[in-house]
């Protein structure tokens with residue numbers, strides 16, 4: 001095991017740096033720039049049963065130190081992901097990948113998860129019960145402990161592969177949702193998804209996004225994400241993947257000190273396509289400066 | 305696509321609202337006119353996309369209009385300042401389809417990429433017809449650059465203060481083999497409907513990444529969903545759906 005390696009639900013990652021779902025496509029844009037096998041793994045774009053075009057445009061707005069998106073889960077549908085994207089991915093990425101799943105009903109979550117879990121390339125399922133940009137699905141499952149547990153149980157029933165539940169920050173008590181998922185059989189939690197937000201165009205006096213609201217991410221949400229990772233990792237025994245605004249090696253270390261076993265990088269990839277390799281290159285130096293040998297030794301280190 | 309640092313050689317106003325930005329750096333990734341760059345601005349999270357106006361050797365020219373806070377900041381940056389660019393983005397215009405008498409139609413800041421296109425068509429020995437549309441005479445820019453290529457652009461102004469009064473469509477009754485157009489969506493649609501020839505249109509979209517990763521810029525086409533940043537910004541006229 002190298003000094004950057006961590007174990008995520010029984011699968012060893014050569015490092016804890018993982019591009020987040022929706023900001024890395026299926027890897028190809030980045031594979032054209034660098035060898036993406038340097039990453040611990042990555043999380044593929046959220047997949048649903050049916051192909052989805054997503055929301056009307058504009059889907060993107062800027063924020064101080066971040067961005068809003070209302071993409072609305074554009075994806076080709078689970079069958080096309082399996083028939084086309086995974087074989088294409090196999091040519092450029094040779095590690096287990098995270099399949100990110102979304103749905104509009106408990107049955108859809110279970111069906112899509114079962115199909116993806118059956119693919120040998122898929123190492124983990126990450127079930128997104130937190131997308132703020134689709135109506136009548138997504139986030140509603142992530143805002144109620146009972147509904148979150150129901151989705152977790154349904155997916156647990158169809159796979160033995162490591163099951164990650166991705167949590168929404170748009171709740172009053174994230175710990176109760178986290179505990180419900182753990183109780184229903186989740187192997188890990190990832191948090192946070194984007195924070196429900198709004199921008200208004202002063203000239204038109206209308207919301208910038210066609211969807212009206214969108215999800216805020218980027219450095220703006222980092223302290224909020226850190227607080228939630230801290231709270232959740234204290235309350236559960238399963239590993240937590242920390243994300244939300246991470247854009248430097250220092251941020252990644254801070255996230256791990258708060259309790260994260262691994263770290264996902266989202267919006268930073270969009271601003272700087274080399275964000276992940278740059279973080280990876282900087283990490284050993286940061287650990288040296290802090291007198292840390294192995295990165296896994298700092299997980300939860302701030303809890304005392 | 306490449307990430308490269310460019311140095312500002314010149315950043316000067318062409319009109320009240322439009323400026324020329326000359327940059328020095330590695331342009332090798334730019335293959336075709338109609339491609340764009342995504343420019344990081346100090347103090348802003350998202351990059352700003354701008355069409356390549358023209359490029360030669362290690363000099364890149366952009367033309368930008370005042371739109372909001374980012375372009376206001378850009379206007380203040382002095383020569384010597386370094387800028388982080390993603391270059392060689394998007395597909396660009398297909399010059400092989402020009403035919404003998406291509407027509408280039410640009411409106412507002414959409415005039416910019418047509419200059420690089422016109423220069424390369426001239427190099428192929430093709431003499432394009434050019435129509436440039438502006439609001440009023442004070443807003444004209446780049447028109448002399450087209451003259452310098454040996455072309456005589458037809459200029460339209462909405463208020464009639466220069467050239468033909470009206471929109472670019474008022475000047476389009478000329479036979480042409482192929483249409484190349486860039487400008488606001490309403491103009492593109494009108495131009496596309498008026499032209500009987502096949503053609504390519506360069507679209508604008510709000511972008512998250514500019515290189516195909518986020519699905520922020522998607523449009524529906526007859527060939528399914530496409531990303532303006534990666535599958536475009538140039539689309540075949542016949543491929544576009546105008547209903548939404």
Ligand SMILES: Cc1cc2nc3c(=O)[nH]c(=O)nc-3n(C[C@H](O)[C@H](O)[C@H](O)COP(=O)(O)OP(=O)(O)OC[C@H]3O[C@@H](n4cnc5c(N)ncnc54)[C@H](O)[C@@H]3O)c2cc1C
Nearest residue numbers: 350352353354355367368369371372373374375413508509
């Ligand atoms: C492929 C492409 C090529 C372009 N080429 C040119 C060009 O050559 N010259 C030129 O003047 N303009 C061009 N634009 C438009 C230019 O990108 C915007 O005017 C600019 O981003 C506005 O930034 P701002 O910070 O001043 O505006 P703000 O309104 O403050 O920007 C807020 C956010 O909205 C985005 N945004 C605002 N208006 C637009 C727009 N019209 N298109 C896309 N994003 C927008 C900004 O990028 C930023 O993320 C192009 C756009 C695209 C997509």
Ligand SMILES: Cc1cc2nc3c(=O)[nH]c(=O)nc-3n(C[C@H](O)[C@H](O)[C@H](O)COP(=O)(O)O)c2cc1C
Nearest residue numbers: 020021022046069128192193217218244245266267
């Ligand atoms: C453009 C965009 C698309 C996203 N799509 C998804 C998605 O499909 N599934 C998902 O679980 N999260 C999605 N997210 C959320 C991110 O994975 C991440 O949770 C969030 O952006 C916070 O991390 P960040 O601040 O590093 O971006 C998306 C985020 C962005 C910016």
Ligand code: FES
Nearest residue numbers: 512513514519533
């Ligand atoms: S702007 Fe990200 S895919 Fe086009």
